[in-house]
Amino acid sequence: MINDKIETINKMYYSSLVYTNYLLNTIYEFPQDNIKNYILDDELLDTASLLFSSNILFTVNESLITAYPNNIVLSNILDDELNKSLIKLFDYKNGIYYYNNKEVADGPKTIFKIRNKLAHGEYIINKNKVTIIDENNYLTFEISKINKLVYESLHNTIFENKSNRFESGIVFTKHIVSNRKEPFKNIEQVEKYIKSHKVLNATIEGMNGYKITTEDKMELNNIVNNFVNKENFKEFKNYQKSHPNIILTYNLNDVNIDSSKLANNILQMTKDETSYFEMTKYITDSISKNLSDDKSIIIASSLNNLVIIDSIKKTKSYDINVLKDYIVNNYYDMAIDTDTVLSSLITMFNSLFMYGLTDMFDNVDNLFIPDDKLSFDLLDLSIFNGCYYTMSVGNIKEKQNVYNSLVKSIEKKKIAIVKRKEQLDNMVTKVSKEKYEEEKIKFNNILIEYRKIINEKNTLKKEIDYFNNNKKYFENKAIITGIRNSIAHGNYKIKLSEKIGDTMITFDDIYLGKTTFHAEVYLVDFYNFIYNNQQIVVDYLESLKGKQL
Known part of the structure; x- marks a missing residue:
């Protein structure tokens, strides 16, 4: 198989x-x-x-x-x-x-x-x-x-009826303070900023047999993306006049969203060192994601x-x-x-x-052993430099916490064992042979339990060291998994441009309402990334032939 x-x-x-x-x-x-x-x-x-x-x-x-x-x-x-x-x-x-x-x-x-x-x-x-x-x-x-x-x-x-219809939209606000540096600190500030946003939607549809072209879409996108205020509505009217075979509809509305819930989520997701500009961009992006769910494209x-x-x-x-x-x-x-x-x-x-x-590129039962698996660390993922991703690798943080706890526990048990050994040695001439043997068995059981804890600590140490020594592997795998999940949930899209070299793809993986992966890459770079890494995967697959998964 x-x-x-x-x-x-x-x-x-x-x-x-x-x-x-x-x-x-x-x-x-x-x-x-x-x-x-x-x-x-x-x-x-x-x-x-x-x-x-x-x-x-x-x-x-x-x-x-x-x-x-x-x-x-x-x-x-x-x-x-x-x-x-x-x-x-x-x-x-x-x-x-x-x-x-x-x-x-x-x-x-x-x-x-x-x-x-x-x-x-x-x-x-x-x-x-x-x-x-x-x-x-x-x-x-x-x-x-x-x-x-x-x-x-x-x-x-x-x-x-989707092939001859095109929708364009934008979420924006005019309430950005250009010289401000201090980020928002509380829910009230974030919620007020959320409510300052507007949502512009525009739709074109061909009539009389006319088919919507890429140029029609690009022109509409330019109007939408450059919209500032109601004065720009004249651009829509000019568009309609110059396209007699297109029906254009557009509307400008307040953001209809649970601003309190979103504000709370944003404060949880952003770090203390997040700048004002970064936070405003994150808020606008979050509003857009919450309003958009159309996967018809x-x-x-x-x-x-x-x-x-x-x-x-x-x-x-x-x-x-x-x-x-x-x-x-x-x-x-x-x-x-x-x-x-x-x-x-x-x-x-x-x-x-x-x-x-799922089952060929990794050992899902134990991620921390150097067995036969795809060398994610050899993949060239340089086009994803600066992307946002999270690593959920076998609860590595939990393993580190358990390891630290075991180290402290072992030190305490070590002191207790030394003291217990001294007590046992003093019993030799003071208690009956039966009582001494009984206490000796208890002491040996303590030693057995002590060695088990040491073995558990050593195993965790190996896994933590393996992770720390192979971060590139786990980072690259997290990026590949983030792209995979974005695709699997339909959370990817094109940012149109007049030239293919400037056209970008955005990927987003969202889990339980939180972004766990975000990347923006040029379309051509994405092609080159796949093509340039193909041989690593092909060679790995060749090495698997005849083996059992």
Whole structure:
């Protein structure tokens, strides 16, 4: 099985790399001419397409299903749409789906199971088929049918009417004191600053058959991002006049948020040494994150890539003009833009790092032993310098506290043992032999317990030393995990720019309302980061062949 998983990772990465390079070559004319020699390979395209389906499933699973305690799962897809998709993969009887006469589950739980298996790498790829590993049951499907399940389930319920509509918004305030240095100190000050913010939203939608272009989006973004006060509304009016085939709506509102709760959270999250400027930026960013939860761009860009791949297969052509004609006639008019490329970059990252992160790249039972595991410390993550991340490594702080406590306890016990030994020596001639032997047994038990505590201390010391001597490993792994979690929860997005070299990706991992990871990197740098680190992962996987996980 290990060799099959390794082969699957290699296939996924190679497929995503070739497809991403094809997009970059097509859209931005990157020098990747040789890629066109490989892009028409059906097996490569099938593998790449599964990655986009997986990306949709684990990034926006709440659009598909809602899971509750006690193994209750409800579908957010219309029942007839869900059944229409699943009966192409399973046998169906009395509300339950079966595979090879073995019961799988009802509709919502079945889609939930497929989502989780794909999200956690519990599958292998063989040519144009994917085998999902469900305990001792192996569910094998044609990749095209999985893609069809995702596309048909999502397109009509989520994606419809999104391709020709664009929303832009900004949270801002004019109440920044430029020469102030002292940060906010209490909830009242922070809450007052939160309430000074405004939220500007603008939406454009094509009419009379007109399709929204990247230039239309960029122009709207510029107006929104440069908005200062109501005087700027004239910019919206000018935009509407110059775009007769676009419906523009916009509104400016106060921030509708629990300012007291947010203020308290911000004070807990910011440190005493945080500057006024840093705090104001953090507050504005926090408001934006609390107001924004729309993941439709992520869904749309992944679905667009599924359509592009299917069109390449159907037309047997990589010519962008041929593909556009086919897509318009058979699907819908789409913009192959930066978000399309970002979606493909995400599949590159997922194929190289996410698939094996759970059970192949580390010893999850003991993180503090130098066993066979991916050398995260060798990865070049310099593009993430300055990013915010947290390390939750086997409760290392708790281990340090326990170690310090044991050191103190051992010193006390050592003194007590010396004193006890003196007492025992004095008993030799003063008590009966039976009494002496009884006390000696008690003393030996104390020594045994003492040695156990010393062994526990020594074990903790080794683990703490291992962590301190391998901080680069744990730091890099924390960054990779932060990116992985940001992707898995759909908390990443593009910051549009006129040039691809200036286009940035932001990643955020939020746990229990607190940001545990934040990074902003250039899109091109993110591609180079994946590409430049690929050999480290490939070499490690090669070393695993024939081993047991």
